[in-house]
Structures are given as structure tokens and as C-alpha cells.
Amino acid sequence: MKKTLLALAVPALLMAGSASAATVHTAEDGSTIDVYSRLGFNITDRAGMGEDGDAVGNFDARIGLGGSQVVNDKVSVIGWAEYSVGAAEQRGTDNSFTPRYVWAGIDGSEYGKVTFGRVASGIIMLSDLGDVFAASDVILGRQLELVDNSAAQTFRQDGTIQYQNSLGAFDMSVAYILGNSESNQDGSYNAVGRYTFDLGDAGTLAPVVAYQANSTGDTGANANRDYTFWGAGLQYKLNELTLGAMYNQDEIEGQGISGTSKDKSYELTAVYNINDDWTARAGYRALENTGGDETEYKDTTLEVQYHLTARSSIYTSYVMRNGENGTGMGAPAVMTWNNAEEDYYHLGLRYEF
Structure with missing residues (x-):
């Protein structure tokens, strides 16, 4: 048994x-x-x-x-x-x-x-507060690729040793990041905690905090760089409504970077399950970089999902962008594939099994 x-x-x-x-x-x-x-x-x-x-x-x-x-x-x-x-x-x-x-x-x-x-990565507990759309990307921890070329932001890095556990309503994760033979990590780690408060008929409230630090050794393309990330957020659920709010910042300095490149960002999201067939989502995201590529994101996302089955859906979305792509001066530009100035639409069919 x-x-x-x-x-x-x-x-x-x-x-x-x-x-x-x-x-x-x-x-x-x-x-x-x-x-x-x-x-x-x-x-x-x-x-x-x-x-x-x-x-x-x-x-x-x-x-x-x-x-x-x-x-x-x-x-x-x-x-x-x-x-x-x-x-x-x-x-x-x-x-x-x-x-x-x-x-x-x-x-x-x-x-x-x-x-x-x-x-x-346990940091997904934080990033999931904003990562609710089929259309839009995630920019949380976007500068991590400048210190680890294996990294997909803070979500996953090669050579990670991670411990996770749930103790009642408390979820936690700690990790030490060795990196691979090319990423040259030296003393890199993260820690995340989340506690879910049961409010009875008033729903649930789950605050989450996260921290990550990365350093590189003396050799390689990203040598002698230091990176830190921290963030905090809340998720509130009441019946068919889910609200999320998050603030985070990361900074990087070292070889090849003039001074300190710092991102500060916040995100607000709302998800409402209208019925078994329809789900509506809305969100706003703002990011500002100083000392690096000077990029700014100011995105408003509206999205509707139609559930064809329990595992398959059609998504239609529109993302209004009012940011700036930046200059790329001070630190190497990141996310060059992500135009911060141009609105776009998204129509998608997704099938899972």
C-alpha cells in the first residue's frame, strides 16, 4: 500500500x-x-x-x-x-x-x-505568478544568461543540485549550481520559500520569496562576473479567480560590463475561469534597466482561452507594448529577439497528452 x-x-x-x-x-x-x-x-x-x-x-x-x-x-x-x-x-x-x-x-x-x-528551478514558484499567458514571454531574471550561457533565465541551469520539500503549507527549495564545463560557475546558489494561508471562504493567499547569486571563475567568455537576483510576490485565489503580484530585480557586474547593470520589474496578473469552456486573462508588466542595455518593457496583455477538451485549447491574445529597446551600451544586450516597442497578436492551438 x-x-x-x-x-x-x-x-x-x-x-x-x-x-x-x-x-x-x-x-x-x-x-x-x-x-x-x-x-x-x-x-x-x-x-x-x-x-x-x-x-x-x-x-x-x-x-x-x-x-x-x-x-x-x-x-x-x-x-x-x-x-x-x-x-x-x-x-x-x-x-x-x-x-x-x-x-x-x-x-x-x-x-x-x-x-x-x-x-x-524552485524560482518557478515566483515566476509562475506572472507566467500565465500563452502569448507573452517571461523576462524575470533576463540578465542571467550573461553569467551562465546554459541558463534559461532563472528557470533552469545545467549542473544544478537541488533539494525541495513541502512541510504542511510551506514549500521550499534550495540549490547549488555547479554549471557545465563551459558556464564556469563558482559559488552559485538559490533559495525559495512559499507559504499558503488558508482563509476559508475568503480563499487562499500564498506569499513567495526567492534569491539567487551567481559568480564565475577567471576563465571563459563570462569570466569574473557576479550576478544577484531577488524577488517577492503574492498569489490570491478565490473560487474561479486568481490574482498575482510580483516584484523582482537583478544586477550584474564584472568583466566586460561598465559599472553595474540593474533590472527592476513588477508584474500584475488576473485569471478568471468564466465557465468550463472559457478562461480570460489580463496582466501588466514593467521593467526598467539602468547601467546596462537601458531596455524598458511596458506590456499590457489581454488573452482569452477556449477549452476544446480538458487538455486542448485555442488561445487568442493581444499584447500592447510601450517600452524601449535600449542602446545595448554598458552591458551586452540580452533578449534581442524580444522587441519591446511593437504590439503583437497571438492565435494558437495547443494539444497536450
């Missing part, structure tokens, strides 16, 4: 992407094999810096495989590999077949889990 309960709990612990994984095989001892796939097609006139916003169609897919092997009533070996898959025109580019999460670990039941590799 304990093995069965453990096997049922493991897929829920596989976090980002694999949270919707399906178990395709269960052994007699409770060991499982889980798969996940997301297929989508998007039409958008979104443009990069210096580009015209002509409508294009993009294929968007993810595929993942993982599972668990039961050691005893308390311990399982777990692992997950998930990749983004691009269309034929992306072949030979960084977007054609790229790893999102690739890790192995140990799940110790109530003692928590330890994962090793390109893990789903």
Missing part, C-alpha cells in the same frame, strides 16, 4: 512540464514510466528588434519521458528528460531540439527530494 501511494505521488513531484505527465506503465512494485507531450501551432506578428511584424506560423512542441523506480517504502529513484522540438525550418538552429529539463534524483517521500542536472 505504501509503495502504491509513493508511486502515485511521484508524478506530481516532477514539476514543470511533467506535471501533466501520463503514467504509461506501472510495475508490480509501484515503479512507473511517465510520458508528456505538447503540440501546438501559433500565428503571430511578433517581431524581434529591427524586424517588421509580418504574420508567421510557428510549430511549438515539447516531449518528455521519465518516471520512478521504487527502492523501498520511503525512497524512489526518479528522473525526467524534456525537450522543445522545432519545425523543419528551425533545423540546425538552437531551437530545433533543445533540452528544457534533464535530471535524475532521489525522492525521499516526506523527507523531500534531491535532483541533479538541468532541473526545474
